[in-house]
């Protein structure tokens with residue numbers, strides 16, 4: 429077991445009670461079981477689940493943002509009527525000065541009244557972040573993270589990570605200034621802030637001997653890994669070398685990184701890892717961090733990583749059921765026996781109604797039509813196990829889907845989903861549905877903390893890419 433200590437200035441503020449020479453597993457494991465999930469389950473076919481979800485969501489239909497256009501319009505004539513009445517009275521006033529003064533008073537009054545009533549006045553845009561604020565109450569403190577249930581994968585012995593929310597907050601404080609100087613400012617199709625932070629935090633906590641990434645695009649994630657571990661070698665597998673993007677704009681090419689790219693590209697599953705790592709002096713595969721952002725079936729990647737002997741994996745796009753271009757851990761573990769797991773395709777159900785309401789607010793929320801394929805298949809994406817950017821898809825039965833989750837559970841030591849950075853009333857994100865996410869690191873209403881961490885300095889768009897990045901620890905099934 430290697431005991432190298434990759435010390436660098438940034439590593440001191442993350443308080444780990446263990447010695448820096450402790451093995452990676454020791455650093456990440458704890459017998460504490462985090463329970464970040466809400467008491468409310470996503471409605472399943474069982475009536476009890478339906479009832480609890482409905483109650484969780486009951487404030488939403490009462491929210492003024494759910495006024496239909498017609499309802500909002502009904503308020504307009506009310507103010508016009510008042511103004512008309514007042515003006516018609518002015519006509520009776522003989523003095524032009526008095527009339528003018530009264531006019532001014534009524535204009536000021538009208539504007540003031542318009543300001544007060546503006547939310548119920550305007551037709552609410554589906555993705556208008558300001559109207560969304562009313563979802564959280566007046567001061568934005570009352571959001572509904574986890575209210576629809578957050579499926580998660582059970583690990584063999586119920587272990588979870590060692591780091592706490594305080595560690596995450598300390599990490600955020602350090603990472604924001606680093607993120608601000610990133611070379612690729614516009615990383616559309618790549619990671620945004622939440623996942624960049626998650627990858628940086630995990631890599632820095634684990635302090636691996638080598639980092640492998642599959643799917644580099646312009647090199648932003650390579651840059652993030654480099655910020656976490658300044659001296660650690662990286663192997664980056666990606667069909668197109670990031671240097672190719674330099675011709676068109678910002679990209680990142682790392683000096684201490686071996687690229688399996690361009691003509692040297694080999695898929696992760698076909699690399700002879702024994703040989704490649706031995707050549708770099710690495711014999712302990714449990715001190716390697718593997719990061720996947722290559723949009724491949726995560727079950728396939730999991731099996732390949734297990735076969736090679738890797739233990740620490742991060743998957744960037746851990747898509748929720750019904751979304752995404754590849755079969756993900758979150759999808760695999762979406763099962764009836766898990767909180768928030770298992771779904772109903774019945775169109776006249778509470779679940780269907782709740783889904784269509786959520787869809788109006790959150791771009792990535794899925795309604796029942798999107799969720800369900802032929803024969804009421806809701807697992808994966810409409811019963812499909814997707815792979816390779818959805819270029820390959822295999823229809824699987826529920827039985828196969830169920831067996832996949834049993835296999836995953838048999839090899840999982842740790843499953844940890846990165847929480848979103850902050851609540852939507854702070855970030856103004858409009859894409860992921862908080863009802864399907866664990867509570868954020870900075871909760872809605874904690875604007876001063878958000879500001880203290882420097883998060884208010886970042887552009888809003890960087891918070892739109894959250895897709896439940898997950899950290900896994902795996903080992904061979906126990907006999």
Ligand SMILES: C[S@@+](CC[C@H](N)C(=O)[O-])C[C@H]1O[C@@H](n2cnc3c(N)ncnc32)[C@H](O)[C@@H]1O
Nearest residue numbers: 617618619642643644645648649665666721722
């Ligand atoms: C979403 S992008 C990666 C974004 C990057 N990690 C970032 O945050 O900036 C996905 C990348 O995976 C690459 N890719 C496609 N097939 C791949 C494969 N089989 N193995 C590794 N990378 C692959 C694509 O070319 C693309 O560059």
